[in-house]
Amino acid sequence: MEQLNRSLSKLKPPSTIVRSNSSSALSTALAVAAAAMNENENYTASTFFGNRSIGTAGSGAGIGLNSAHNEPKKDHTLTLDMLEPLPPKTLAGAKRKAEDEAHSRPTGQHERPHNDNGSGDKETCGSSFRAPLQTQARQTGRPTPAARPTTAKAPLTSTKPDPSATAGRATRTPTPAPATGRSRVVPSVKTKVVPSQSASTRAATRSRSVTPANVAQQPLPRSAGKATGASQDVGLPAKKKRAAWDTKGRLQDTEELTDTLYQMLNKSIGNITAMTQSLQSNANKISELESFRLGLESKVVGKEIENNDILQKMSTVEQEIFMLNRKHLDDTKALKSKQAMDIEEELATQARLQREHDAVKSSLFNATNHQEQQIQESVNLRTTISNQSTTCLSYETDNRGLRHKIEKTESSIGQHEWTIQGLERQLFDSQALARQLQQKVKEEEAIRRKLYHAIMDLKGHIRVFCRVRPQSPSDGVVTSIEYPDLEGRDIVLAPAKGAKCPFTFDKVFTPSSRQEDIFEDVSQMLPSVISGGSACVFAYGLAETGKSYTLEGPSGSAEASMGLIPRSILHIYETTRTPESNEWRYSLEVQHIGVYNEVIYDLQGPEETSTNVTHEIQSGPSSRTTVLGITKVELTSAVMIGSLLRIAQRRRVAIKASLNDNYCHGHSVFTIRVTGVNSETGKTTEGVLHFVDLVASDAQLDAVKNEPETEGGEKKQGVDQSLKCLADVFLGLSSKDSHVQYRGSKLTHLLQGAFMDGSTKMLFIAHISPLSVHLERNLRSLRFAAKVNSCVLGGSGASPSSSTASTTAAIGLRKLKYDRSVRVVSSSDQAGDAEPEPKVGDLDRELALDRASIEKGVPTKAGERGVSNTEMGSSSSKSERSETSEDERGRPRRVVDWKDVRGCGERAIDSGSQKAVL
Numbered sequence: 001m002e003q004l005n006r007s008l009s010k011l012k013p014p015s016t017i018v019r020s021n022s023s024s025a026l027s028t029a030l031a032v033a034a035a036a037m038n039e040n041e042n043y044t045a046s047t048f049f050g051n052r053s054i055g056t057a058g059s060g061a062g063i064g065l066n067s068a069h070n071e072p073k074k075d076h077t078l079t080l081d082m083l084e085p086l087p088p089k090t091l092a093g094a095k096r097k098a099e100d101e102a103h104s105r106p107t108g109q110h111e112r113p114h115n116d117n118g119s120g121d122k123e124t125c126g127s128s129f130r131a132p133l134q135t136q137a138r139q140t141g142r143p144t145p146a147a148r149p150t151t152a153k154a155p156l157t158s159t160k161p162d163p164s165a166t167a168g169r170a171t172r173t174p175t176p177a178p179a180t181g182r183s184r185v186v187p188s189v190k191t192k193v194v195p196s197q198s199a200s201t202r203a204a205t206r207s208r209s210v211t212p213a214n215v216a217q218q219p220l221p222r223s224a225g226k227a228t229g230a231s232q233d234v235g236l237p238a239k240k241k242r243a244a245w246d247t248k249g250r251l252q253d254t255e256e257l258t259d260t261l262y263q264m265l266n267k268s269i270g271n272i273t274a275m276t277q278s279l280q281s282n283a284n285k286i287s288e289l290e291s292f293r294l295g296l297e298s299k300v301v302g303k304e305i306e307n308n309d310i311l312q313k314m315s316t317v318e319q320e321i322f323m324l325n326r327k328h329l330d331d332t333k334a335l336k337s338k339q340a341m342d343i344e345e346e347l348a349t350q351a352r353l354q355r356e357h358d359a360v361k362s363s364l365f366n367a368t369n370h371q372e373q374q375i376q377e378s379v380n381l382r383t384t385i386s387n388q389s390t391t392c393l394s395y396e397t398d399n400r401g402l403r404h405k406i407e408k409t410e411s412s413i414g415q416h417e418w419t420i421q422g423l424e425r426q427l428f429d430s431q432a433l434a435r436q437l438q439q440k441v442k443e444e445e446a447i448r449r450k451l452y453h454a455i456m457d458l459k460g461h462i463r464v465f466c467r468v469r470p471q472s473p474s475d476g477v478v479t480s481i482e483y484p485d486l487e488g489r490d491i492v493l494a495p496a497k498g499a500k501c502p503f504t505f506d507k508v509f510t511p512s513s514r515q516e517d518i519f520e521d522v523s524q525m526l527p528s529v530i531s532g533g534s535a536c537v538f539a540y541g542l543a544e545t546g547k548s549y550t551l552e553g554p555s556g557s558a559e560a561s562m563g564l565i566p567r568s569i570l571h572i573y574e575t576t577r578t579p580e581s582n583e584w585r586y587s588l589e590v591q592h593i594g595v596y597n598e599v600i601y602d603l604q605g606p607e608e609t610s611t612n613v614t615h616e617i618q619s620g621p622s623s624r625t626t627v628l629g630i631t632k633v634e635l636t637s638a639v640m641i642g643s644l645l646r647i648a649q650r651r652r653v654a655i656k657a658s659l660n661d662n663y664c665h666g667h668s669v670f671t672i673r674v675t676g677v678n679s680e681t682g683k684t685t686e687g688v689l690h691f692v693d694l695v696a697s698d699a700q701l702d703a704v705k706n707e708p709e710t711e712g713g714e715k716k717q718g719v720d721q722s723l724k725c726l727a728d729v730f731l732g733l734s735s736k737d738s739h740v741q742y743r744g745s746k747l748t749h750l751l752q753g754a755f756m757d758g759s760t761k762m763l764f765i766a767h768i769s770p771l772s773v774h775l776e777r778n779l780r781s782l783r784f785a786a787k788v789n790s791c792v793l794g795g796s797g798a799s800p801s802s803s804t805a806s807t808t809a810a811i812g813l814r815k816l817k818y819d820r821s822v823r824v825v826s827s828s829d830q831a832g833d834a835e836p837e838p839k840v841g842d843l844d845r846e847l848a849l850d851r852a853s854i855e856k857g858v859p860t861k862a863g864e865r866g867v868s869n870t871e872m873g874s875s876s877s878k879s880e881r882s883e884t885s886e887d888e889r890g891r892p893r894r895v896v897d898w899k900d901v902r903g904c905g906e907r908a909i910d911s912g913s914q915k916a917v918l
Ligand SMILES: Nc1ncnc2c1ncn2[C@@H]1O[C@H](COP(=O)(O)OP(=O)(O)OP(=O)(O)O)[C@@H](O)[C@H]1O
Pocket: 468, 469, 470, 511, 541, 542, 543, 544, 545, 546, 547, 548, 549, 550, 554, 665, 695, 767
């Protein structure tokens, strides 16, 4: 059935199925078809009709082919006579079928556009004919139209039953009517056939083309022999051509041919009849199928409409689904976020509830405990109440006793009040007495200060110490040094060869002495400095004997190792910050000077000017000197001294480097100036304390000895004369020389003010090392110290600070006391018969008594000894004493002769009566 449908769709449209009611035309057509078939020409129509049973029901059909031999393009025109159109229903179905096929066909398979008559049926017809032709070609072995060029695909043009077109064509291509006059020219269908054969083949074809009209107009020969070509045309065996005169023979041949043709025609008519019947039945079947197809198509259309509706619904539903999905997603998202927030809230609530639960639990626990405690307290309270009840009873008993006591106490209070009044009176009297005593204390303090100065005067304005440096691990052989006396005033250098060299000084500090031991003696000078006096500490000795150690202490040292300078600063700073009297305000100022080869450098100045800027000394009023351009640092804190000393140390190194002399040893002078202002009286004081680091070189020692030449005999040029000048100054002051040369060296010039102030306290500390190799130089140093020690500076008579007669008298008395306390080292002393040294408290008491005696004009102990004030005052003058007279300390003295100093120690030892006392 399906195959049948396909065949039907490929069949030519109904327009090609023609009916003819002219049997003669049909015959002619069939004849032409037969001829065409015999000629093996590719006429599609003839081929088709030759393979199909085409015919008309009842009346017979005919197809006329008009071969237009005269047409330039040599087209073959098929003219269908008496064509009748098929029923419109059939035509419409066929057309729809064709259109459906065209629509369902892929784009590339569309048929060519319609031909010039504006109908697409021609193409459809051509294609419809193609399959049967191909089938036939396969059967017959002929070439199929498909093998031809494209232009040959429409060998036959179907014609719609258009009367006008038919009429027009009939007019344009009039076809000769058949002899019977029954045939009529129907609209001819021109079919352009483009043979695929060669030109010769096409020419043959043209020559063999026939038209039904031609065939119909030709009377069928009754006999053969008219033309040999005709017999050949119908496929009869060719006979020998008769001569022209053989008319009879020719007629015979023609009759034979005619008979044969008639037989063939009859046979063909039979075939055509059968084919027509078959065609009719097929047409019926086709119409049935067409109607069935139409029904199916209508169903399909209905289904398509339904399908479209369904699709539309589906799209609507899909859209709805899409919207719903989107909404669902949004809702899900919102729900999720809400759910997360709910969960968070739930968790927070849960945690809060948990905390509340814990709090409630703990409070419950506390409440339980509290309740238990309360229960316990309640029990205790009950017990206490019972006890209290008991106690209350006893209290009541006691109360009665107490009331009795209160009465007694009240009576005694009256007595006490009376006593208090008496005590208040006593207190008032005591306060008045205290005020008087305070006033007295003030007066006593002033006297004490004066007496202190007097004591210092009595001790002598110059004191000489000796300090021995301890042995260091790097030291070589050491000299044996003895310290024979317990009081620490004697030192004996005992060389391996030769006699011992004893010396006596105010104090000898052994290697085991501590820094604070030395400071104890130095500190006695500080009150004088604070109250406006001046003092000078000389550290003297060879290099590496410990001068810097004594004055400054080791750098970065602990408090125990601090030298005299930082200790003094600390002491003065603390004392001035907490003065005995609130009326005094003090300020501290320091300067540090280096003297190298008689050139003054600023050891606290800026680094860039420390080596290239030198300073000059300017003398001021009262012989006070100042160094021009020197840096003065105000001490606002005691700890500043550490950094000041470090700066000075760096400057020293820089100066040495700039002088390019590592062996150059300079002196340094560290000066503390203490300025005090009394806020009540407006009085000002200025105390000065100098710390002088004196380097003793061999040349200096030689200069001191007046030995201008060295051991090699060469005279030293440019020798630092400062030590010699210092010795000269000491000598001049001691001898009351009015022409003391202070300007002989920068050092003495700088200290001129201190030297000329008769109240200046001087402390000379000689340093020696324990090394054997330094023995000779140590001896020189000690001899120089002994010379200084023999000098008498200032004194009660000459002291400018001894301004009043009473003070002078007191000083004189004090001198006697002190002289008594000074032990004369003699052989008898060594036996232990010496008078014990009085203590300071005893001395003060004696001084007070002496002062009172002086004021009353009572002779003092000093007077008992026959020493007048004048004598005391003049006793300080060494020039008035003989060598055998005692000095102011009660020691046997002699006039100092620098030349005699050398070897004095040795002489003293030799004499045996005196020991190292100059
Ligand atoms: N009493 C002492 N106790 C411990 N060490 C000391 C003592 N005296 C000196 N020294 C040490 O001896 C060395 C030399 O001391 P110092 O530098 O003070 O000598 P100096 O005389 O100042 O030398 P210079 O004149 O070359 O400056 C230093 O290392 C110092 O620590």
